[in-house]
Amino acid sequence: MSGSVRSGCRTLILALLLLTLGLSAPARAADAAFAQFVASVWPEAQAAGVSRETFERETRGLEPDYKLPDLVLSGRPATGASAQAEFVQVPASYVKEATIARLAADGRRLMQKHRAALDRIESQFGVPATMVLALWGRETDFGRYTSPYDTLRVVATQAYVGRRKAQYRDEFILALKILDEGAVARRDFRSSWAGASGLTQFLPSEYYQHGVDLDGDGRVDIWHSVPDALASAAKQLADKGWQPGLRWAYEVRPPENVDCTLGVPEVRHPLGEWLRAGFAPVERLSPAEQAQPASLLQPEGIYGPSFLTTANYFVIKQYNFSDLYVLFVGHLSDRMVSPAPFATPWSASTQLRTASVEAMQKHLARIGLYTDKIDGKAGMLTRAALGAYQKSAGLKVDCWPSEAVLQSMRAAR
Known part of the structure; x- marks a missing residue:
């Protein structure tokens, strides 16, 4: 090998070494x-009772996971939570009939298998067996789905660089406490990207707030004990205000001139009043049911099914804030008793990209029609604000984000 070639190789090796060192320094700094x-x-x-031995053992070698959603990382665009299916799919894709039918059949079999535990749960918490089974079915496919993330790593990362650092600092500490108490082995302590774990998906704080030892073995085990997991889910709903004997929602056929901007939680009337205004219930309502206050929900604006939602709808919404999640769970619960699908089918409407919905929300906020989060999600308040904009702009009022509405806003700017 000639001297010039050897010199060139040394130069190349030195350059590669410097490049490697340069790239790894920020990583080492971040790890430190x-x-x-x-x-x-x-x-x-x-102070929470975690032993030093557990703390050292469980945090040794712990590294952040910068691929998680909902992080705020220096020098990078903020990572959103838009990977959640309920925020990027139209209702027809999320509340799939084939999935609902399969889970309902499974739920009916499991209702018989766990009848004794479910009877105790209904008696103690007032939550129907079908509702807690629906939560289990939606969250982990009745235990067939294993969450992909290490819970401790998730909550530590969210506490370090997440959008809600203070909340997740507490979740990190409580996750350590769960491990210290031996409630679950680290290998089984798997979670969603947001840190929810177990058969019915609880954050560590929810485990301590709502956990129930229904099987009487002396510990709350929401990872392996079906009675404990279902009872804990029922207690969470009860603690958040579940009203026994009250339906979650009623499907209705709206009048042709329906004002979809009324579909917000603040507009509440007795069910009977909605019926007198032209909303036709799919099922006959008793006088007691007609006296219950309810809000209008139109997940696809004026398209697709419409619902009158009771207070229990909003209790489920505290379990998971997505309207589509509540619709899935509520409908699955109903289907374990009745085989009937929604009377009105979902439409074939398409959801705009998150960035487009975000742009709409920003425009609506600028003109004073929207005061909620800018998150690119077409929830209740966004749909109502879109309807208000459509009224003011002389457009068809359907309370649904569309390319036509987006173009109108861009022209107005």
Whole structure:
């Protein structure tokens, strides 16, 4: 090998070494900063009852997961939570008839298998067996689905660089406490990207707030014990205001001139009043049911099914804030008793990209029609604000984000 070739090789090797060192330095700095953050949690973990042995064992080698949604990372665009299916799919894709039918059949079989536990749950918490089974079915496909993430890593990452650092600092400490108490082995402590774990998906704080030892073995095990998981889900609903004997919602056929901007939680009337205004219930309502206050819900604006939702609808919404999630769980619960699908089919409407809905929300906020989060999700308040804009702009009022509405807003700007 000639001297010039050897010199060239040495230069190349040196360049590669410098490049490697240059790339790894920020990573080492980030790891050191994360380790410092973890160490800073120890006094609070100790105050919560976590042993030093557990703290050292479980945090040794712990690294952040920067691929999680909902993070705020320096030098990078903020990662959103838009990967959640309920926020990027139209209702027809999320509340799939084939999926509902399969889970309802499974639920009916499981209702017989766990009848004794479900009877106790209904008696103690007032929550129907079908409702807690529906939560289990939606969250983990009746235990067939295993969450992909290590819970401790998730909550530590969210506490370090997430949008809700203070909340997740508490979740991190309580996750350590769960491990310290031996409630679950680390290998089984799997979660969603947001840190929800177990058969019915609880955050660590929810485990301590609502956990129930229904099987009487001396510990709350929401990961392996079906009675414990279902009872804990029922207690969470009860603690958040579940009203026994009250339906979650009623499907209705709206009048042709329906004002879809009324579809917000604040507009509540007795069911009978909605019926007198032209809303036709799919099922006959008793006088007691007609006296119940309800809000209008039109998940696809004036298209697709319409519902009058009771207070229990909003209790389920506290379990998961997505309207489509509540519709899925509520409808699945109903289907375990009745085989009837929604009377009105979902339409074939398409959802705009998240960025387009975000742009709409920003425009609506600028003109004073929208005051909620800018998140690119076409929820209740966004749909109502879109309807108000359509009224003011002389457009067809359907309370649904469409390319035509987006173009109108761009022209107005």
